[in-house]
Amino acid sequence: MRIVSGIQPTGNLHLGNYLGAIRNWVRMQDEVAEKGGQSLYFLADLHAISMPFVPSELAANTREMVAALVACGIDPQRSILFNQAQVPAHAELEWLLTGTARMGWLNRMTQFKDKSGKNREGASIALFTYPVLQAADVLLYQATHVPVGEDQKQHLELARDIAQKFNNDFGNGAEIFTLPEPIIPPEAARIMSLRDGSAKMSKSDPSDMSRINLTDDVDTIMQKVRRARTDPAPLPSDPAELAERPEAANLVGIYGAVTGWTPAEVLAQFGGEGFGVFKPALGELLASHLAPINARFVELRRDRGALDAILRDGAEKARALAAPTLEAAYAALGLLRG
Numbered sequence: 001m002r003i004v005s006g007i008q009p010t011g012n013l014h015l016g017n018y019l020g021a022i023r024n025w026v027r028m029q030d031e032v033a034e035k036g037g038q039s040l041y042f043l044a045d046l047h048a049i050s051m052p053f054v055p056s057e058l059a060a061n062t063r064e065m066v067a068a069l070v071a072c073g074i075d076p077q078r079s080i081l082f083n084q085a086q087v088p089a090h091a092e093l094e095w096l097l098t099g100t101a102r103m104g105w106l107n108r109m110t111q112f113k114d115k116s117g118k119n120r121e122g123a124s125i126a127l128f129t130y131p132v133l134q135a136a137d138v139l140l141y142q143a144t145h146v147p148v149g150e151d152q153k154q155h156l157e158l159a160r161d162i163a164q165k166f167n168n169d170f171g172n173g174a175e176i177f178t179l180p181e182p183i184i185p186p187e188a189a190r191i192m193s194l195r196d197g198s199a200k201m202s203k204s205d206p207s208d209m210s211r212i213n214l215t216d217d218v219d220t221i222m223q224k225v226r227r228a229r230t231d232p233a234p235l236p237s238d239p240a241e242l243a244e245r246p247e248a249a250n251l252v253g254i255y256g257a258v259t260g261w262t263p264a265e266v267l268a269q270f271g272g273e274g275f276g277v278f279k280p281a282l283g284e285l286l287a288s289h290l291a292p293i294n295a296r297f298v299e300l301r302r303d304r305g306a307l308d309a310i311l312r313d314g315a316e317k318a319r320a321l322a323a324p325t326l327e328a329a330y331a332a333l334g335l336l337r338g
């Protein structure tokens with residue numbers, strides 16, 4: 001078993017990242033360590049340059065994200081934690097894979113359509129080829145499982161398509177790349193915005209009220225939950241009745257994801273109650289769950305030297321693991337390496 005996953009160091013870690021992905025990273029890190037496998041988690045700083053960004057903020061955000069991941073329970077002794085920019089094999093393999101990825105496959109990617117919007121011609125080439133770098137991220141390490149939120153599923157299907165075509169076209173009967181499986185938590189696959197039940201919770205939403213950041217203090221969390229958009233009806237007792245109420249469904253889903261309860265179990269406790277009762281209960285639950293993470297984060301982020309050392313050590317291990325697959329890919333393509 002080899003687990004690989006990444007996160008963009010653009011802004012704060014939010015509840016969607018945490019419940020949709022990072023909590024699973026921590027679980028799988030522990031599981032895989034017991035089985036003698038390996039987990040690699042990285043900051044996707046090379047992906048972050050696909051959209052407008054400020055270089056000095058990127059460096060600071062990369063360090064902050066390392067502190068946040070360690071605060072959430074990623075243990076640099078047990079997982080390999082690094083940033084892409086210190087492992088050039090990611091960018092190298094990406095180029096090799098661009099010979100295999102097809103224009104038609106990338107044209108179907110919804111992220112490019114969403115992020116480029118009406119400005120397709122002005123979008124960066126990196127935004128278009130982004131999923132090929134993502135494929136390189138996981139194929140480079142022969143990842144077997146990739147813990148992600150639902151929004152990354154299409155990118156992982158593309159990684160499988162690229163791996164399969166590369167193996168077929170250039171493998172000469174050998175499996176150069178392992179086909180990775182996405183691991184998506186059913187209870188938190190898609191945490192939605194607090195302001196709009198039809199949009200996912202996201203770092204790029206201009207309104208900070210739309211998300212709970214892992215760095216928010218208790219008062220901020222309580223205020224954001226209190227002001228979350230909802231409809232006026234009380235909570236139903238039957239989960240089926242949440243189907244037409246996306247904002248209510250999201251808050252019930254968040255409560256369930258944190259406690260480990262199904263929506264039916266949440267409604268068994270809160271069905272018939274108004275949001276005047278449910279929201280403070282949810283706010284307190286989140287605040288108490290996030291408080292220890294927040295405290296560790298504040299402590300860790302102070303020590304820039306320690307954060308840089310984590311990334312340096314992680315990158316060294318990652319480079320060693322990446323080397324054989326990168327060489328195999330060069331060789332399969334007939335590229336001479338001396």
Ligand code: TYM
Nearest residue numbers: 006007008016017020021044134148149189190191200201
């Ligand atoms: P990113 O940085 O947008 O998000 C990191 C992880 O958080 C998950 N996530 C969510 N899950 C549930 N509800 C939400 N509202 C929510 N928002 C974010 C994402 O699914 C993701 O798992 N392209 C990736 C980074 C990446 C990557 C990779 C991931 C680069 N290379 C290789 C896996 C494997 C991204 O931008 O995630």
